[in-house]
Amino acid sequence: xxxxxxxxxxxxxxxxxxxxxDQSTAFYFIDNNPKxxxxxxxxxxxxxxSIKDGKNYEALRVEVADAYTPQLFLNQAINIDFSAVFIxxxxxxxxxxxxxxxHIKSPxxxxxxxxxxxxxxxxxxGKENIYFAxxxxxxxNTAPPELLQKDHLSLVTEQGILFIxxxxxxxxxxxxxxxxxxxxxxxxxxxxxxxxxxxxxAAYLGSIVGxxxxxxxxxxxxxxRIVRGAMQEMLRVLKDQNEIAHDFLNWYAQKExxxxxxxxxxxxxxxxxxxxxxxxxxxxxxxxxxxIGLASGFIPKxxxxxxxxxxxxxxxxxxxxxxxxxxxxxxLSILLTHFLGLRSGEALEIYLKSHLPQxxxxxxxxxxWSGKKNExxx
Amino acid sequence: xxxxxxxxxxxxxxxxxxxxxxDPFPPIISEKNHFKEIVTELDNTIGRVIxxxxxxxxKYPVVNEESIESYEQITQCPTFWVVDPIDGTTNFSTGLxxxxxxxxxxxxxKFVLGSICSPKTKExxxxxxxxxxxxxxxxxxxxxTATLKQASIAVSxxxxxxxxxxxxxxxxxxxxxxxxxxxxxxxxxxxxxIAYVCDGRLHxxxxxxxxxWDVGASLALAKASGxxxxxxLIDNVNVNYIVGTTSIMNDIKEILQNKGLLIGD
Numbered sequence: 130x131x132x133x134x135x136x137x138x139x140x141x142x143x144x145x146x147x148x149x150x151d152q153s154t155a156f157y158f159i160d161n162n163p164k165x166x167x168x169x170x171x172x173x174x175x176x177x178x179s180i181k182d183g184k185n186y187e188a189l190r191v192e193v194a195d196a197y198t199p200q201l202f203l204n205q206a207i208n209i210d211f212s213a214v215f216i217x218x219x220x221x222x223x224x225x226x227x228x229x230x231x232h233i234k235s236p237x238x239x240x241x242x243x244x245x246x247x248x249x250x251x252x253x254x255g256k257e258n259i260y261f262a263x264x265x266x267x268x269x270n271t272a273p274p275e276l277l278q279k280d281h282l283s284l285v286t287e288q289g290i291l292f293i294x295x296x297x298x299x300x301x302x303x304x305x306x307x308x309x310x311x312x313x314x315x316x317x318x319x320x321x322x323x324x325x326x327x328x329x330x331a332a333y334l335g336s337i338v339g340x341x342x343x344x345x346x347x348x349x350x351x352x353x354r355i356v357r358g359a360m361q362e363m364l365r366v367l368k369d370q371n372e373i374a375h376d377f378l379n380w381y382a383q384k385e386x387x388x389x390x391x392x393x394x395x396x397x398x399x400x401x402x403x404x405x406x407x408x409x410x411x412x413x414x415x416x417x418x419x420x421i422g423l424a425s426g427f428i429p430k431x432x433x434x435x436x437x438x439x440x441x442x443x444x445x446x447x448x449x450x451x452x453x454x455x456x457x458x459x460x461l462s463i464l465l466t467h468f469l470g471l472r473s474g475e476a477l478e479i480y481l482k483s484h485l486p487q488x489x490x491x492x493x494x495x496x497x498w499s500g501k502k503n504e505x506x507x
Numbered sequence: 508x509x510x511x512x513x514x515x516x517x518x519x520x521x522x523x524x525x526x527x528x529x530d531p532f533p534p535i536i537s538e539k540n541h542f543k544e545i546v547t548e549l550d551n552t553i554g555r556v557i558x559x560x561x562x563x564x565x566k567y568p569v570v571n572e573e574s575i576e577s578y579e580q581i582t583q584c585p586t587f588w589v590v591d592p593i594d595g596t597t598n599f600s601t602g603l604x605x606x607x608x609x610x611x612x613x614x615x616x617k618f619v620l621g622s623i624c625s626p627k628t629k630e631x632x633x634x635x636x637x638x639x640x641x642x643x644x645x646x647x648x649x650x651x652t653a654t655l656k657q658a659s660i661a662v663s664x665x666x667x668x669x670x671x672x673x674x675x676x677x678x679x680x681x682x683x684x685x686x687x688x689x690x691x692x693x694x695x696x697x698x699x700x701i702a703y704v705c706d707g708r709l710h711x712x713x714x715x716x717x718x719x720w721d722v723g724a725s726l727a728l729a730k731a732s733g734x735x736x737x738x739x740l741i742d743n744v745n746v747n748y749i750v751g752t753t754s755i756m757n758d759i760k761e762i763l764q765n766k767g768l769l770i771g772d
Contacts, residue, residue, distance in 0.1 A: 406644055406645060451635060451641070451644065452644075454511070454518075454635060455518070455644060458516075458518035458519045458522065459518065459519070459522050459631075460526070462526075463522050463525065463526070467629045467630070467631055467643050
């Protein structure tokens with residue numbers, strides 16, 4: 130079968146081929162990075178590594194049937210019968226996908242970290258055959274140096290699960306179909322608050338102490354404590370406010386903490402922490418998490434530390450310190466209302482306005498990462 | 508990064524102005540030289556506050572709309588601040604939300620940085636040194652490929668339009684562009700007109716005989732966000748400008764040139 134994957138990043142290139150490894154599949158990629166597309170076309174294949182038993186890597190060689198930039202795809206008026214189209218481009222880029230799927234009749238499956246983008250894409254494209262999926266996995270957009278030396282297009286992923294809306298119809302692969310309501314109310318709630326929230330907190334805290342990868346961040350005892358604390362705060366909220374089975378929530382939380390600490394994953398902080406303003410959006414993984422904590426009647430102090438860390442985040446691989454610039458120039462009240470969109474006088478705004486200096490101080494006392502390299506097996 | 512310190516200063520200045528503009532009481536209005544040109548007490552207060560803030564931290568002199576005693580001299584300097592305490596005072600006086608405080612820097616005839624605070628809409632635009640312009644921390648980059656037929660354009664008329672030469676031609680141009688574009692708006696704030704082009708809410712903006720303190724900051728924002736810009740300094744303080752996508756900018760420029768309203772290329 131032919132599969133089109135829009136977004137040749139971590140999920141698109143690293144994880145999805147594993148889902149279809151048992152089927153005879155031709156993979157076609159679209160990405161707006163022309164250099165990546167050129168590499169994929171010229172090399173014609175790449176390797177994705179899956180972590181096996183927490184100790185070793187299992188390799189999967191992926192043959193690239195073809196690769197396009199969006200413009201090339203449109204210009205060439207590709208007329209291949211795709212069994213499905215997967216989209217993993219990031220919520221901020223979803224509008225750009227609309228012209229690419231104009232003539233697609235097969236299921237269009239969104240592996241995006243926000244279910245709201247589904248309605249957005251339906252509205253922009255005018256298409257109804259768009260479905261939501263949740264990749265319950267952590268996939269890096271890179272690999273350790275030893276693997277990159279052999280194949281600079283390689284990536285590392287966990288052995289995750291892909292949950293897809295069961296209305297997609299006929300498609301073969303190693304995924305699980307779920308009713309949409311279950312997808313949203315159980316799997317998405319768990320992913321948002323028990324994965325996205327603590328995961329990005331680990332990233333932002335890690336950036337402050339000089340770590341490069343998530344597992345290095347989790348090696349710092351203070352960060353480990355804060356991330357576990359944030360996880361407990363989210364567990365408390367989900368158990369109080371939802372009808373999701375507690376066993377499932379406890380299992381999910383434990384699974385995530387193990388993942389964050391996995392040294393084989395080589396998940397860069399730069400990937401997890403990118404676009405901090407999106408991570409700080411209202412109702413999202415940080416502010417939303419804090420707001421539901423406050424609404425539940427307690428102050429989620431570890432989430433608050435995570436929000437502060439996000440505000441302090443220095444863009445890795447860039448000299449730009451935009452947030453620092455804004456913090457120096459603007460009163461805190463304006464930073465909170467104009468940039469984070471909080472309402473003046475709401476609980477979270479009041480708390481952050483009065484506690485942000487102490488939170489910043491608390492974060493600055495966390496010792497720097499020791500810089501020890503981990504040995505791993507290939 | 509060039510102009511980083513000055514960008515930070517401009518941002519600080521407009522945000523300070525923004526907090527002052529939250530005065531809940533109706534402003535006290537007085538007329539300047541003409542019934543069309545009004546000023547409020549807050550214009551003067553904010554002007555003083557911004558000037559003081561800039562002067563305390565920067566060596567560059569300040570041209571402030573509400574304190575024009577020395578602007579003839581100041582505008583001869585190579586580098587100076589241009590400040591409009593409230594751009595859109597008429598809107599401000601009646602409660603319409605389209606007004607802002609604007610702080611920009613002119614350097615050797617170029618608008619190099621700027622910041623605008625629109626307090627009612629809780630929006631702050633700023634240049635980040637020479638590395639782009641932002642709205643509330645989000646990078647602005649014009650992607651709009653609209654043509655004039657598809658465009659919403661904003662125009663700013665000089666407040667003294669009744670007395671300037673060619674004012675009938677300006678009305679005629681407004682009509683012609685309105686016929687050829689989707690629509691033409693007159694929002695009442697030249698700074699916000701241009702800012703809305705930067706963030707894609709409008710597709711073009713133009714103005715004749717605008718004051719450099721009205722548009723200095725926003726023209727710098729427009730340049731940093733990738734807009735096509737045409738401007739010509741008429742004298743030390745007046746400027747004609749056109750901002751938009753390349754095609755829209757060229758279309759408007761042609762219309763203005765055909766009416767003899769621009770000085771030159």
